Amino acid sequence: MILDVEKFIRTRRSDWNEFEAMVSMLESNARAKLDIQEAQRFHYLYERVAADLTKLGAYAVEPRTKTYLESLVARGFGEMHGNAVRRLPFGKALIGLLSAFPRAVRRHVRMLVLVCTIFACGGIFGAAALALDPSSKSILMPFSHLLGDPSDRVAEEESSLGDKMKGGKTRFSSELMTHNTQVAIFTLALGMTFGIGTSILLFYNGAMIGAVIMDYTLAGESVFLTGWLLPHGSVEIPAILLAGQGGLILGSALLFAKNRMSLGERLRSIRNDLVLIIAGVAVMLVWAGVIESFFSQYHEPVLPYSVKIAFGSAQLIGVFGYFMFMGRSELEATR
Amino acid sequence: MKSRFNSLVIQTPEGVQFVHQLASPVARFIAVTVDTFAIGSLMSILSISVSLLGLISADLAMAFNVLLYFVVSIGYYILLEMVWRGQTLGKRMMKLRVIDANGLKLKPSQFVLRNLLRFVDSLPVLYFLGGFCALVSPRSQRLGDLAAGTVVVRLPELQPPVLSEVLGSVYNSFRDHPRLEALLRQRISPDQSGLALHALHRRDEMEPIARARLFKQLVAAFCQQVQFPDEVTAAMSDEQYIRNCVDTIYRLAK
Numbered sequence: 268m269i270l271d272v273e274k275f276i277r278t279r280r281s282d283w284n285e286f287e288a289m290v291s292m293l294e295s296n297a298r299a300k301l302d303i304q305e306a307q308r309f310h311y312l313y314e315r316v317a318a319d320l321t322k323l324g325a326y327a328v329e330p331r332t333k334t335y336l337e338s339l340v341a342r343g344f345g346e347m348h349g350n351a352v353r354r355l356p357f358g359k360a361l362i363g364l365l366s367a368f369p370r371a372v373r374r375h376v377r378m379l380v381l382v383c384t385i386f387a388c389g390g391i392f393g394a395a396a397l398a399l400d401p402s403s404k405s406i407l408m409p410f411s412h413l414l415g416d417p418s419d420r421v422a423e424e425e426s427s428l429g430d431k432m433k434g435g436k437t438r439f440s441s442e443l444m445t446h447n448t449q450v451a452i453f454t455l456a457l458g459m460t461f462g463i464g465t466s467i468l469l470f471y472n473g474a475m476i477g478a479v480i481m482d483y484t485l486a487g488e489s490v491f492l493t494g495w496l497l498p499h500g501s502v503e504i505p506a507i508l509l510a511g512q513g514g515l516i517l518g519s520a521l522l523f524a525k526n527r528m529s530l531g532e533r534l535r536s537i538r539n540d541l542v543l544i545i546a547g548v549a550v551m552l553v554w555a556g557v558i559e560s561f562f563s564q565y566h567e568p569v570l571p572y573s574v575k576i577a578f579g580s581a582q583l584i585g586v587f588g589y590f591m592f593m594g595r596s597e598l599e600a601t602r
Numbered sequence: 603m604k605s606r607f608n609s610l611v612i613q614t615p616e617g618v619q620f621v622h623q624l625a626s627p628v629a630r631f632i633a634v635t636v637d638t639f640a641i642g643s644l645m646s647i648l649s650i651s652v653s654l655l656g657l658i659s660a661d662l663a664m665a666f667n668v669l670l671y672f673v674v675s676i677g678y679y680i681l682l683e684m685v686w687r688g689q690t691l692g693k694r695m696m697k698l699r700v701i702d703a704n705g706l707k708l709k710p711s712q713f714v715l716r717n718l719l720r721f722v723d724s725l726p727v728l729y730f731l732g733g734f735c736a737l738v739s740p741r742s743q744r745l746g747d748l749a750a751g752t753v754v755v756r757l758p759e760l761q762p763p764v765l766s767e768v769l770g771s772v773y774n775s776f777r778d779h780p781r782l783e784a785l786l787r788q789r790i791s792p793d794q795s796g797l798a799l800h801a802l803h804r805r806d807e808m809e810p811i812a813r814a815r816l817f818k819q820l821v822a823a824f825c826q827q828v829q830f831p832d833e834v835t836a837a838m839s840d841e842q843y844i845r846n847c848v849d850t851i852y853r854l855a856k
Contacts, residue, residue, distance in 0.1 A: 294687065317618040324619070324792070333792070334758050337620040344614050345707040437665035445672040449721075456722040459745045464722075517749060531703065535751055542711040545718060 276332060279319050283339065286312040290342045313343045366594035368547030371540040372509060373590070375516050382511040385466050389473020394481035396474070407478035417486035424491075424566045432564055440560035447503060447552045451510035455517070455545055462518020469511045476504070494572035497579025499559035505586055506551040513544040610741060610753055612705040620705075622755040625698045627736040630754055633692030634729060640691045641678050645671055679717040684710060697757045703741065704751070712750040719746030775834050776846045782828055783850045789827040795851045798824070798844050805841070817841045 289309050293299050301309055320336040372379065396403050405414060412420070432439065450468075457464030483492035520533040528536065566572070610622040648670055656663035682690045688700035688708060700716070702708050723732025723744045732744035741753050776783055798820055805813055817840035824847050835843060 314616065317614065317616050320620070321618055338758060340614070340618055341612070341620045341622070341705060344612075344620075344705050345702070348706050434661050437659075437661045438668065441665035441668040445668055448672070452718050453721050456719045456745075459719060459722050459749060531751055534749055538709075538711050538715055538750065541749075542714045545714075 275319075275322075279315075282312055282315050283319070283336070286316050286343060287339055290339065290346055293346045294342065309343075310347070313340075313347055316340055316343065364543065364546055364550070367543050368594075369590045369592075370594040371543040372512065372547075374540060375512060378515045378519065379508070379512045382469060382508050382515060385469045386473040386508060386511070389470035389475075390477030390480070392470070393474030393477030393479075395477075397478040397481045398485065404478070404482065408475060408482070413479060413482070417483045417488045417491075421488050421491045421566075425568065432560065436560050439564075440556045443559050444553050444556035447506070447556065448549050451507060451548045451552060452545065454507060454510040455513040455541065455548075458514030458517030459521070460518070461522050462515045465511055465514030465518060468514075469508075472507060490572050490576075491566065493579070494566065494575040495563060498575050498582065499555045499563045501579050501583035501586060502551050502558065503555035505590075506548045506555060509544055509551075510548050513541050513548075516544075517541060608742075610703070610755065614705075622701065622705075622753070623758070624742045625696070625754040625756050627733050627742065629696050629698060629756070630736065630742075631729065631733065633690070633696040633698055636692030636695055637678065637690050641675055644678070645674055648674065676717065679720070680713050683713045683717070693754070698754050699757055700752050700754055702751060703743075703747075703753050708752065712752055716746035716750035716752050719744075719749055722746075772842065772845070774846045774849045775838075776830060776850050779830060779834070782830055786824075786828040786847060786850055790824070790847075790851060794823065794827075795848070798848050799852070802841075802845060802848060814840070817844055820844050 286309075289301075289305075289312065293301075316336060317340050320333070320340050323333050323336060393407055397407055408414065454465055454468050457468060479496075480492065483489060516537050517534075520537050521530070525533055562570075562575070562578070566575075608624050608626075610624055611619055612622070613619050649667060652663055652666045652670060654663075655666055679690055683700055686694070689698070693699060700708065700713075702712065720732075723729055723735070723746050725731045729744075732746070735748070736742045736744045739748070741747075743753060747753060776786075801816055801820060805817075808816065821840045821843045824844070838846075
């Protein structure tokens with residue numbers, strides 16, 4: 268068959284223009300919806316344009332037309348097969364995140380158990396290392412304010428009656444938020460090292476906290492320690508563990524085959540959960556940053572330890588309850 | 603879907619194929635350098651505005667500065683790629699675009715994930731790890747692309763070939779044989795016609811001997827497809843023969 272290219276382009280051009288206009292409309296407005304007739308027309312035009320491309324592919328036609336049709340089919344293919352993006356108002360999106368986040372965490376509860384185990388192993392290692400070799404303190408706790416005698420620090424903290432954070436609370440809070448969120452993102456992203464980097468980071472953080480707990484406990488300052496760590500730690504530590512969960516989910520998707528799924532399919536299946544987890548973790552760390560700066564840094568006699576421990580305990584129970592029960596009713600309703 | 607070196611070939615369920623040219627790691631590195639400068643410039647401008655907050659509270663101004671840097675350095679890529687459909691300032695300059703590796707519409711989760719994983723890709727310095735992965739990956743994907751299922755492609759040049767520059771003003775004697783011209787258009791493959799067109803475009807860059815040899819080979823290949831009468835081709839140079847063929851193939855296109 269000899270193709271009269273000129274006639275072919277002339278007769279088909281109107282369909283291409285119509286299809287291009289529809290694709291451009293869909294691309295420019297994520298909320299745009301087609302009614303049933305428009306959707307049928309869109310599908311018809313897509314098939315015609317795709318057929319035209321196939322036909323032209325067999326002939327030595329001018330390259331511009333072929334490139335144009337390829338680009339049109341590629342754009343149409345994306346619109347035809349891609350999922351529509353729902354844009355929700357900020358309030359609704361936040362409420363949606365609040366219930367979807369714990370559901371995503373529960374879907375991968377085995378990974379969370381593994382994360383807690385690695386973290387606990389690190390904690391035991393850190394505590395044991397400090398108890399057996401106190402000279403390892405500078406390696407286990409590379410922070411200047413933790414290197415001294417815990418009792419001296421407690422005495423110093425309790426002797427300062429004024430607002431020692433005055434004029435710096437907001438800055439300190441924002442530094443904590445950004446630093447902790449960076450650590451959380453890094454912990455999740457290191458999942459790309461097949462989860463090895465994430466595991467090392469979790470173990471190291473566990474060792475550091477274990478060493479701090481042992482140091483203050485041996486010095487008889489466990490009440491001060493609980494009052495200091497619990498208010499913000501009851502949110503911050505679970506947030507880092509959840510970021511670690513994200514990292515191990517990523518690592519296991521890279522390593523292990525599941526239901527004969529390809530690597531691409533496995534990664535696609537966890538993508539939404541990873542984004543939900545890291546978004547939820549970021550919100551948790553913003554809250555933890557505020558608490559650490561505006562609440563945790565005040566000690567007796569300014570703020571009684573009993574109040575701080577009660578607040579921290581209530582918050583920990585709240586976090587636990589949130590991840591256990593939030594979003595369950597919606598899940599049951601959809602079944 | 604299959605991939606070949608430097609290009610991504612996507613086959614739709616309807617059996618239609620289209621090709622995306624993958625972006626080279628060098629082009630991507632230049633794009634990310636431009637973006638880094640853009641972030642720096644944006645931060646400088648915003649810092650001036652934030653410093654005005656210092657008149658109310660120095661603590662508040664410093665806090666805003668810290669938060670702003672963090673939000674801008676991460677949000678720049680995510681927001682621009684969402685708004686500009688897979689492009690940032692650097693990618694626009696380099697004519698690059700992020701697309702789904704299967705040709706589907708990109709989801710917000712893909713933009714978020716590929717940009718969060720920059721933290722790992724940029725290790726230890728200057729995107730060394732990401733660049734290495736892109737070099738060894740068959741689809742030029744850094745780790746963030748792999749996790750998000752995305753690729754970065756070059757946007758196609760939609761400029762038509764400028765035929766008048768290569769065809770000259772000499773009359774195309776092949777036009778007197780419309781049946782043979784039609785046969786040539788039917789038999790010649792797109793690759794062969796493209797090759798002939800490129801040869802004409804770049805003929806002045808070649809050494810005279812290599813140029814003569816190339817056009818002789820092209821004429822031999824074209825003659826195998828369609829044989830024009832001897833009286834038409836007898837006094838015709840190889841280069842003119844190819845010029846006539848290219849005119850025959852492309853002149854009907856709009």
